Amino acid sequence: MLEVACALIVDGDKLLLCRRHPNGSQGGLWEFPGGKCEPGETLPQALARELKEELCLDLEIGHHLGTSEHHYGNKGVRLHGYHCRWHPQAITLTGSHDRYLWVEPGDIELQTLAPADLPLLRALIRQQGSLPNNGAIDRAGHST
Numbered sequence: 001m002l003e004v005a006c007a008l009i010v011d012g013d014k015l016l017l018c019r020r021h022p023n024g025s026q027g028g029l030w031e032f033p034g035g036k037c038e039p040g041e042t043l044p045q046a047l048a049r050e051l052k053e054e055l056c057l058d059l060e061i062g063h064h065l066g067t068s069e070h071h072y073g074n075k076g077v078r079l080h081g082y083h084c085r086w087h088p089q090a091i092t093l094t095g096s097h098d099r100y101l102w103v104e105p106g107d108i109e110l111q112t113l114a115p116a117d118l119p120l121l122r123a124l125i126r127q128q129g130s131l132p133n134n135g136a137i138d139r140a141g142h143s144t
C-alpha cells in the first residue's frame with residue numbers, strides 16, 4: 001500500500017484542486033496536491049515537502065481530515081487528507097500538474113476527481129457543514 005498525503009487547501013468557500021499531468025498515471029484527473037511519503041518522514045512532513053516541490057507553496061499543515069483507501073489496478077493507495085488554511089502566495093506548477101483551480105466543494109465534477117479523493121471531499125463538506133450549489137453531493141456527502 002502506498003502511503004500518500006494530500007492537502008485540502010481552503011480559502012474562504014473555495015478549495016484548491018490540481019489536474020494530474022496527462023502523461024502520468026491517472027493523467028487528467030483532478031486531485032488534492034500532495035504525494036508519497038518517503039521513509040523517515042511523517043505524513044505532515046511529506047505533505048509540506050510535496051507542496052513545495054509541486055506548487056512552490058509554503059503552508060502550515062493543519063488537522064487530519066480523514067484517510068481513504070483505493071486500488072488502481074494492482075496499486076493500492078492509502079490517502080491521508082489534511083486541512084490547510086490558505087495564505088496568499090504565488091502558485092507555480094513544476095511539472096506534476098498542468099492546471100490548478102479554486103472551486104467550491106459543491107461544484108466539483110465528481111467523475112473528474114481521483115476516486116480516492118471522494119471520501120476526503122465528503123469529510124470536508126461534513127466538517128464545514130456547507131451545502132453544495134448543484135446538488136451533486138448532499139449534506140451527508142452522498143453523491144447523487
Ligand SMILES: Nc1nc2c([nH]c(=O)n2[C@@H]2O[C@H](COP(=O)(O)OP(=O)(O)OP(=O)(O)O)[C@@H](O)[C@H]2O)c(=O)[nH]1
Nearest residue numbers: 004006024025026031032033034035036077114116117
Ligand atoms: N498527490 C495525490 N495523489 C493522489 C491523490 N488521489 C490519489 O488517488 N492519488 C494517488 O496517489 C499516488 C500519489 O503519487 P504521487 O502524487 O507521488 O504521484 P506519482 O506521479 O509519483 O505517482 P505514480 O507512482 O502513480 O506515478 C498516485 O498513484 C495518485 O494517483 C491526491 O488527491 N493527491
